[in-house]
Amino acid sequence: MSAATVALPYGDSQLRVVLGAGRFTTLAPVPPPALDDPSLALRTALATPIASPPLAACVRPGDRVTIVVADGTRATGIRALMPTLLTVLEHAGVADARVRVLFALGIHRRQTAAEHAAILGPEVAARVAHADHDCDDDATHVALGGDGPAATFRLNRGVLDGDLVVVTGALGFHYLAGFGGGRKALLPGVAARASVQAFHRHSLAADPGAGRHVAAAPGVRAGNPLDALATAAAARVPRTFLVNTIMVPGGRIGAVLAGDVHAAFTRGCDAYRAAFTVPIATRRPVVIVSAGGAPRDGDLVQTQKAIAAAAAALAPGGMMLVLARCAEGTGQAELLRWFTHPDRAAHLRALHEAFSVPGQTALALREHAERAEVYLHSTLPPDLVARTGMRPVACVEDFFAAVARRHGRDVEGYVLPEGARYLPVVEAEA
Template sequence: MQLTIPYHKTSLPLRIPKTHHVDIILPHEEPVLTDPDTQIRNALENPVASPHLGDIIQPGNTISIIVSDSTRTTPTNIMLPPLLDMLLCADAQEQNITIIYALGIHRRQSEQEQVAIVGQDIYQKYQCIDHDKDRCQYIGTTSRGTRVEVFDQVVRSDVIICTGSIEYHYFAGYTGGYKAILPGVSSYRSIMANHGLMIRDGTSPGNYNCPVRSDMEEAGSIFGVDFILNVVLNSKKQITGAAAGHPVHAHRVGTQTVDGMYKQSIEPADIVIVSPGGWPKDIDLFQSHKALEHVKSAIRPGGSVILGAHCCEGTGNEVFDKWMNMGYLPEEIISKLEQEFILGGHKAALLAKLALEFDMYLVSGLTQKTAKKAYFNGGLSLQQTFDKVSDKYRPDARVVVVPYGTSTLVEKVSDILI
């Protein structure tokens, strides 16, 4: 069998012998019947459990529109024009609208990256700024003890609109919704407290009742968000669904679309080959790891997983990099996180947990030395890696290929039946 998996802005070829039993897990995607602009305008005109934007905006209101940063595939340049049209029709003034990139703890962006996200015309017409995690104001505290500290530019605004795309998230259940606020435009302290909840029971992708998202939504409710606009994308990054309105109820409409497209069940395999889905989802190892969490249920105990991720920006996080360079055994680094949760360090501990369950291989632009520090075997091409791994198993080994791992959630058949 000849196939390819997405890799950066291209793809990697792979040949699998006929003796192997191969399952390729692809989304259940329906044809896109409506152009994206129409889908978005329909969502805006029919908000879920929310007043119409025209009834929310008052003359003279200052408005913050929170958008995704360059690590996300959200088609912000397509979403903003109809949203801005509706705001202007409601008598909002261009000079009162600020577009804020939700960086969370990600690096600051170049002007070129900012322009690419919103489009040249919008960038020139509106104020577009990066979130600054060091300029946040205290709003309140959640029942789980998370201090709600939000970027002062957002706090000063009269109307808050969150945009984003919805897909699975390995410890927040799903992306989208209130995630634009926490972590998107929150302080480092707030993000640390919220993300520290990932070590609690109930944390899993596809669970919107998990501790982290429940805390996010409580924080967002304390702060107050007026409206959201979220989209669902297919594997070609085309908009297949849009939901607008209430930050929770509209978000849930989107999660139903995601589950219908991307949640699948399968018997665990000897070898799983996964790609995050190409650029920008494989921009660095910090982001690419998410694909492993989404497919780990598809790997039998003692099996192997091959991650094909270019990682053109390296490991992607200074703390993550520092923890990997400590040279700890997997058990030691897991124990270190349990003693004190540190954002960035959590990624090293999660990789360590996976390494105790499976043999991990990395096909990337990273050096073999860097891959080894992150508990991967590396340094070979995809074909060379597969040939090496398949030699460990019987000729009729089961192989599962997941080309869009960041978007797809693969569960064991037994998990679905329970």
């Protein structure tokens, strides 16, 4: 009998993978259907928002509005929504000249004008002012102040000085903050570099030898220190209105949620968890995961999120094949330096002494590679991949040959077509 073949996202196309050894179950529950008319869905959401007056009632004629938009590493569907969003604001008396788009880069690289146009659409990019957040421009950052854990964090003054901030993004599992979207567009999205570093440092347990905080995990909000900090920071931004999407396979919009930045986000997290949690009976020795194609597999930093999801379905010491083009390289120039530490313990000590976000990402990659055999099929140089502890494979057939040698040809495994989109959960542990 011939081996089964699956087509998995890889960059801007798909990679056909012949499952040469093993018996595989695909972990991809039926997602919500894509919206036929995202513009209509947005109009409805803006007119009947969650725990908030309608958007049109949140502004006065002539108000200054900042729209926070994710950079190109996130697929949010914002291009399809921007014309309607601007129309609603215009009808409420806020002309294009009073609107500014602020791209929430965090500490990511600056974007080009062409990338701005691709995210917003050329017509919208020509209509409204837009700029990248610069985490290193201290003159543009203001401390949140007040009481509480977020008081010392510094955000872009563009979200503090205007009359209304429309916070956009896409909901999804996040390997540290529990969920992406919502409040994360503000912290770390438009925070100063030192604030971004301080925010991510809370992902570590207080004990230098313990590794990650137990609640800093995908799908977890209760007790999650990053979720708590981002929520506290969002509460310090004077006037906000949330517009978040739930994206479905194919890069299409499955739902639009709008309203109070906290209540609407919580509603969205509940909906996302219900739709994209994948119950499994047990972890298996072999997992094949696609990072989800562009932009989710644009670099190693984004790919790590899919590896984290796949690890939840992999038995200890198992074998994982990761498909991620990584056309933009590692994604963080400092990332590889952290692999000069001889082991996890030394890596953790260095992180506690001088924390850095690339060091945190490198730690996650190191831990996955130490707990299992992680094979990466990408366009990255093989020697670079090997430095991370992962095993480069130019041909996926080489992975299945290794599986057959270790487990035989009847081993059971899983396939995750879009790793970062889903969260496998062992039913007995739920």
